[in-house]
Amino acid sequence: MPLENKRIVYLVGFMGVGKSTVGRCLADHLNCSFFDTDEEVELVSGQQIRQIFEEQGELAFRGLESQALKEVSCQECSVVSTGGGVVGRPDNWQIMNRTGVVVYLYADWATIESRLLDTTQRPLAQNGTDEKLHQLWQTRQPLYQQADKVIITDRLNPQQVVEQILLALHIE
Ligand code: S3P
Numbered sequence: 001m002p003l004e005n006k007r008i009v010y011l012v013g014f015m016g017v018g019k020s021t022v023g024r025c026l027a028d029h030l031n032c033s034f035f036d037t038d039e040e041v042e043l044v045s046g047q048q049i050r051q052i053f054e055e056q057g058e059l060a061f062r063g064l065e066s067q068a069l070k071e072v073s074c075q076e077c078s079v080v081s082t083g084g085g086v087v088g089r090p091d092n093w094q095i096m097n098r099t100g101v102v103v104y105l106y107a108d109w110a111t112i113e114s115r116l117l118d119t120t121q122r123p124l125a126q127n128g129t130d131e132k133l134h135q136l137w138q139t140r141q142p143l144y145q146q147a148d149k150v151i152i153t154d155r156l157n158p159q160q161v162v163e164q165i166l167l168a169l170h171i172e
Contacts, residue, residue: 008078008100009169012147014137015084015122016115017105022153022161023081029162030171032077037086040068049083053123066092073099085124087143103165104147109137111154 009026011019020036027034038049041064045052052061065083072080073095080100086092096102107115116125116133125133144150149168153161166172 006100007076008073008080008096009165010096010100010102011079011081011105012087012096012102012144013084013105014107014112014140014144015125016112016119017084017107017153018115018158018161019081019105021158022105022165023079025158025162026165027079029166030077030079032079033075034079034081035072035075036081037065037068037072038081038083040072041065041083044068048121050121050123050126058123062089069095084140087140087146093146101149101169102147103168104144104150105153105161106144106150107153109134112137 009030011023011026013019020038023036024034041052041061042048044067045064047055049061052064062085065086066089069080069082069086069092072078082092082096093102113130113134116122119125124136149165151161151164151168156164
């Protein structure tokens with residue numbers, strides 16, 4: 001993967017934007033490993049994200065998430081799909097910027113809202129009101145915009161998003 005010394009493509013973006021689906025597809029295309037920080041947290045803790053939020057609270061989850069990010073950042077060539085809130089901690093940015101390129105998968109609020117309708121595993125989407133979630137989406141925009149590349153995904157299927165990422169990163 002001709003990304004100079006950057007080994008990892010990190011996908012950031014709000015819940016429901018399709019980071020995991022796109023990430024798997026991109027990793028297949030690049031013939032490299034795929035990691036999902038949410039899955040890593042669940043593996044290490046032996047609990048579902050929902051349970052961690054319920055029993056230990058969000059702060060504990062954020063600690064586990066940062067730890068998971070740190071661990072996957074040691075991998076060779078890989079694609080990492082991150083949880084929507086990973087962008088909230090400067091330390092997480094340091095890790096991502098040092099070891100990879102960060103791609104923000106953007107979707108507008110209407111798209112996100114429709115994709116989160118049936119969610120059962122995302123505590124922040126389930127427990128809050130629609131208005132609160134919209135506010136969170138807005139508040140996070142400047143954080144996501146710190147990414148190296150932004151891909152607008154609203155009218156694209158996962159394969160097309162992958163094509164846009166490859167173009168943006170100048171990967172054949
Ligand atoms: C979160 C997003 C979720 C998960 C957790 C918190 C967030 O990941 O990490 O529920 O703060 O936006 P996805 O973005 O993969 O849904």
